Amino acid sequence: MSRPTVHDVARTAGVSLSTVDRVLNGRDGVRAATLERVNAAMRELGYQRDVAAANLSKRRRYRLRFFLPEGPNAFMRGVQDEVESCGSEMWPERVELSVETVPPFDAEALAERLRAVDPEAVDGLAVVATDSAAVMAAIARLVEAGVPVVTLVSDLPSSRRGYFVGIDNVVAGRTAAGLLGRFCRFRPGKVAVIAGSMVVRDHVERRLGFEQVMRSEFPTLEVMPTIEGLDDADVVADKLGALLAAHDDLVGIYSLGAGNRGVIRALSDTPEAERPAIVVHELTPHTREALLSGMFDAAINQDIGREVRGAVRALRALIDGASPEAAGERIGVEVFLRDNLP
Amino acid sequence: MSRPTVHDVARTAGVSLSTVDRVLNGRDGVRAATLERVNAAMRELGYQRDVAAANLSKRRRYRLRFFLPEGPNAFMRGVQDEVESCGSEMWPERVELSVETVPPFDAEALAERLRAVDPEAVDGLAVVATDSAAVMAAIARLVEAGVPVVTLVSDLPSSRRGYFVGIDNVVAGRTAAGLLGRFCRFRPGKVAVIAGSMVVRDHVERRLGFEQVMRSEFPTLEVMPTIEGLDDADVVADKLGALLAAHDDLVGIYSLGAGNRGVIRALSDTPEAERPAIVVHELTPHTREALLSGMFDAAINQDIGREVRGAVRALRALIDGASPEAAGERIGVEVFLRDNLP
DNA sequence: GAATATCTGATGTACGTTGCCCAAAATTGC
DNA sequence: GCAATTTTGGGCAACGTACATCAGATATTC
Numbered sequence: 001m002s003r004p005t006v007h008d009v010a011r012t013a014g015v016s017l018s019t020v021d022r023v024l025n026g027r028d029g030v031r032a033a034t035l036e037r038v039n040a041a042m043r044e045l046g047y048q049r050d051v052a053a054a055n056l057s058k059r060r061r062y063r064l065r066f067f068l069p070e071g072p073n074a075f076m077r078g079v080q081d082e083v084e085s086c087g088s089e090m091w092p093e094r095v096e097l098s099v100e101t102v103p104p105f106d107a108e109a110l111a112e113r114l115r116a117v118d119p120e121a122v123d124g125l126a127v128v129a130t131d132s133a134a135v136m137a138a139i140a141r142l143v144e145a146g147v148p149v150v151t152l153v154s155d156l157p158s159s160r161r162g163y164f165v166g167i168d169n170v171v172a173g174r175t176a177a178g179l180l181g182r183f184c185r186f187r188p189g190k191v192a193v194i195a196g197s198m199v200v201r202d203h204v205e206r207r208l209g210f211e212q213v214m215r216s217e218f219p220t221l222e223v224m225p226t227i228e229g230l231d232d233a234d235v236v237a238d239k240l241g242a243l244l245a246a247h248d249d250l251v252g253i254y255s256l257g258a259g260n261r262g263v264i265r266a267l268s269d270t271p272e273a274e275r276p277a278i279v280v281h282e283l284t285p286h287t288r289e290a291l292l293s294g295m296f297d298a299a300i301n302q303d304i305g306r307e308v309r310g311a312v313r314a315l316r317a318l319i320d321g322a323s324p325e326a327a328g329e330r331i332g333v334e335v336f337l338r339d340n341l342p
Numbered sequence: 343m344s345r346p347t348v349h350d351v352a353r354t355a356g357v358s359l360s361t362v363d364r365v366l367n368g369r370d371g372v373r374a375a376t377l378e379r380v381n382a383a384m385r386e387l388g389y390q391r392d393v394a395a396a397n398l399s400k401r402r403r404y405r406l407r408f409f410l411p412e413g414p415n416a417f418m419r420g421v422q423d424e425v426e427s428c429g430s431e432m433w434p435e436r437v438e439l440s441v442e443t444v445p446p447f448d449a450e451a452l453a454e455r456l457r458a459v460d461p462e463a464v465d466g467l468a469v470v471a472t473d474s475a476a477v478m479a480a481i482a483r484l485v486e487a488g489v490p491v492v493t494l495v496s497d498l499p500s501s502r503r504g505y506f507v508g509i510d511n512v513v514a515g516r517t518a519a520g521l522l523g524r525f526c527r528f529r530p531g532k533v534a535v536i537a538g539s540m541v542v543r544d545h546v547e548r549r550l551g552f553e554q555v556m557r558s559e560f561p562t563l564e565v566m567p568t569i570e571g572l573d574d575a576d577v578v579a580d581k582l583g584a585l586l587a588a589h590d591d592l593v594g595i596y597s598l599g600a601g602n603r604g605v606i607r608a609l610s611d612t613p614e615a616e617r618p619a620i621v622v623h624e625l626t627p628h629t630r631e632a633l634l635s636g637m638f639d640a641a642i643n644q645d646i647g648r649e650v651r652g653a654v655r656a657l658r659a660l661i662d663g664a665s666p667e668a669a670g671e672r673i674g675v676e677v678f679l680r681d682n683l684p
Numbered sequence: 685g686a687a688t689a690t691c692t693g694a695t696g697t698a699c700g701t702t703g704c705c706c707a708a709a710a711t712t713g714c
Numbered sequence: 715g716c717a718a719t720t721t722t723g724g725g726c727a728a729c730g731t732a733c734a735t736c737a738g739a740t741a742t743t744c
Contacts, residue, residue, distance in 0.1 A: 002401075003433075005730060016693045021732070029691055031741095048434055052394040053730035056699050091345075092390050174681035182619070182639060186528035213681065277524070297524060306671075326431075329648070330684050335677035339516035339555065342674050347700055358723040363702065371721060373711090395700035398729050685744105692739070702728085711720065 004045040013041035024049060051320065055094055062095045064315050065117070066152070066308075067110065067127045070101035074258070074284060075304070076128070079153070082308040095312060107132030114138035119145035124315035126165070129156035131201070136160075148318035152311050153302075154202065163314040163324035165331065167302045169202040172333045173209025173256065176279045179298050179335065180252045181218035183277035188220040189251035192243055192276075196231035196257030206256040206281070221252065229259045236262025244270070255280040260287050264295055283336060291338045301334040346387040355383035366391060393662070397436055404437045406657050408494070408650075409455065409469045412443035415573055415600050416626035417646070418470070421495070424650045437654060446573075447539060449474030456480035461487035466657035468507070471498035473543050478502075490660035494653050495644070496544045505666040507652040507673065509644045511544040514675045515551025515598065518621045521640050521677065522594045523560035525619035530562040531593035534585055534618075538573035538599030548598040548623070563594065571601045578604025586612070597622040602629050606637055625678060633680045643676040 010020045015038060022030050023038040030038075041047075054060075066083050069076050080099055087097030103109045110127070111134035117125065119142060129135060129151045136159040139149050143160045155164040180191065193210065195203045207226060214223050227243065229236035236259040244250060244266060253276050255263050260280050267275060272294070280287050283301045290296040310328050317327035336342075352362045357380060364372050365380040372380075383389075396402075408425050411418050422441055429439030445451045452469070453476035459467065461484060471477060471493045478501040481491050485502045497506040522533065535552065537545040549568055556565050569585065571578035578601040586592060586608060595618050597605050602622050609617060614636070622629050625643045632638040652673055656666035678684075 007730085018694075018733095019692060022692090025732075027733095031691060034692080050398070050730050051434060052436075053398050053699090054732070056392070056395050056398060056701090056729095057731040057733085059699060059732095092393065094394075171682055175679055178679040178681050183524045183527070185525070209681075332676075332684050333682040334674075335679070335682065337517055337520040337677070339520050339551075340513055340675040340677065342672055348702095349700085359701095360703095360724075361722060364722090367702075369703095373721065376721080392700055395729090396702070398731095399700075399702040401702095401729060688741100688743075690739105690741070692737100694737085695735090697734090698732085699730105704727090705725085707723085707725105709720105709722070711718105713718075714716090 003050075004047045005050075006047075008045055009038065009041050009047050012045060013038045060094060062124065062316055062319060063122050064095065064097050064124045064126065064312060065122050066097065066099045066311070067113065067125065068099060068101050069104035069128055071104050073104065075282060076104075079128075079304050079308065082304050086305070086308050086312065090312065095316070097312070105130065107135055111135045111138045114142065117142060117147070119147045122147060123319055125149045126152045126311040126315060127161075128153050129159070129161070130154075131156060148315060150311050150314050150318070150324070152307060162318045163328065165307050165310040165314060165328065167331055167333050169205035170209035170212075172281070172300050172302075173206035173211075174213045175209075175333050175335065176206070176254050176256070176281075176298075176300050177210045177213035177218070180254055180277055180279045181214060181221060183279075183297055184221055184251045185218070187251050189249040190222045190224050190247055191252040191254065192224050192227065192240065192250055194227045194229050194236060194240060194253065194255040194257065194259075194263065196259065197228055198226060200257075203257055210254055210256070229255075229257060229262060231258035233259045233262035233265070235259065237265040238262075240266040251276050253278045257281065260284070260290070260296075264290050267295065283341070288341060291336065291341060294338065297337070299336045301336055302331065303334060306331055345392075346389045347392075348389075350387055351380065351383050351389050354387060355380045402436060404466065404654075404658055404661060405464050406437065406439050406466045406468065406654060407459070407464050408439065408441045408653075409452065409467065410441060410443050411446035411470055413446050415446065416628065417600055417624045418446075420624075420626060421470075421646050421650065424646045428647070428650050428654065432654065437658070439654070447472065447542065449477055453477045453480045456484065459484060459489070461489045464489060465661055467491045468494045468653040468657065469503075470495050471501070471503070471543075472496070473498060473541075490657060492653050492656050492660070492666070494649060496542065498543075504660045505656040505670070507649050507656055507670065508544075509673055509675050511547035512551035512554075514623070514642050514644075515548035515553075516555045517551075517675050517677065518548070518596050518598070518623075518640075518642050519552045519555035519560070522596055522619055522621045523556060523563060525621075525639055526563055526593045527560065529593050531591040531618075532564045532566050532589055533594040533596065534566050534569065534582065534592055536569045536571050536578060536582060536595065536597045536599065536601075536605065538601065539570055540568065545599055552596055552598070571597075571599060571604060573600035575601045575604035575607070577601065579607040580604075582608040593618050595620045599623065600626075602626070602632070602638075606632050609637065625683070630683060633678065633683060636680070639679070641678045643678055644673060645676060648673055 006020050010017045023035055068080055083097055083099050102113050107130040110130050115138050140160045142149055148162045150163040151161045153166045198204055227239045278296045279298045280296055281300050283299055287299050310331055313327045314324035317324045348362050352359045365377055410422055425439055425441050444455050449472040452472050457480050482502045484491055490504045492505045493503045495508045540546055569581045620638045621640045622638055623642050625641055629641050652670050655669040659666045659669040
């Protein structure tokens, strides 16, 4: 009736508790034949170790560290807040979270800091990855030292990271196109795309996905060359203003980076009936307000709270030797209109 | 450094372990003054009981039961699958889930089954509520017997349920209108609404939210009287087919219940260019396929996995005497197009 | 066949909490 | 002031696992 314990395993395998313990915790000093007997007994009984009891006995704490880009980036500061609040929430569950900030877009600095990590002082790492061989090497070293690493928000697929927690930006771009295309379906014209910079991977991917769908599904809409707004509201306002003045058949705008205040400014004089349909990225105070006022039609978002919790769960699974896929909740591309804002 | 234990509390309160234990577990035989001393010590130390250790000692199991409508309803079968998979996942966390199915839309049958529940055999209940006094009475009886009840998907706000896990259906309806209105903005005409039955609370609420937004924001679209499809594909196909034949200016369809296979059947002969924009509810194998083929434009969804886990967490919190609000993750109204399907 | 080297068993303590028991102390009633 | 009662203390065995130690049992090797 109640689930089997180590005692039951020992009994049916015909060995002592110590031996079961050796097998269970991967200690050596067990003959291959005996090991197989014990494993067979565990399979037969369907034994599952009681993680709560094990952790109690081990006095285990999961010491996890997050490496985030420093600087004023609102999104990353949001992630940091989320890590901190998640950390205090999960303290009773034996999870200890700490944050280390590193210079943004600086692969060597990140690699340096990863190399400085003492594998004894930490049980798992979540890293917003920068693409470079040095970072990959540092991750490999940590993984070999028994410290699992997951990538967060920005992936490094060919590294030895155990898991990636974040959204697929091509999907995000395709979703934006699906929305904007339908919003403008019976109103042919031009569509403007505003990015921060096309040297950032996620922006490139969003643009790519957006164009894939626009070209194949909404041929009556013409996608104009991408404006680079440098995630700066003033730049965005200037460039978009010029574009609006030059093209009176602009029916849609896709803003896939930051600087959305610039979009709002550029359009504040346009009468509502003539205003193009607008789809933007990330829920921030400004985009929320613009959705509520009817200025923006939709916002694509990734739930950072869910991402942080997902990273913690994935790391815990890796530390316990389980599969991070099973532990992780799907993190999807979210669509928000005025009425379903959280 | 490490967190305080009962021993620390006992020491700083100047009482024995037994007394702390009595306070902690709400047993009597403790003078008011002593109780206050113990509480003060716990506050001072910031004591938090180690739930894992407590449960280990108590050999506690959380036996939870889900009451779901039976029948071919794909959404409810999805919930059931989710409960079952969640149940096996959470077995190591001392949670035992079971499912009982009851005739759909049948308040008396549900009440009957709730009355038959033995409060000793179960620690908590999650119920997809049907609106009726008998159900409310049955819930009240269970709560009084010490078995917390949460409502799932469909609420019964005036009952004694400890929590509701599900989406705000007015918001869902408003969101659907925001989408459908934008999809049809430049193509005036009629919009059809298909519900399962207007005696189910969630359907009524969706319809309400839908109309609020349609009337105030999209006056060029005319919302037709609701079709009741009884969540049955055949009925839906018949009634919708008749409607399509009678009105050639139908530009949008909002299907807020189940039976979406009927919508697909009714529209399979309509050429794609003339097809109305379609927004439906719930991701099921059928709606997914229709989104992928381009038959449906968008689906409003509630994440049933998240809901089931939310219900489990809420029940566990209620059983432990904690607040279900704190335990619950926000469950939002999700929007899916073809490209951001999970 | 002895000397190792490698396995295995038995036993005990610990983790933080629960829950039971019995004795000691404090409080109450008369 | 003594008995009856309530409140408290101290002890201890669980819960399922981890980890250490030491003694004993097999296997290898020469």
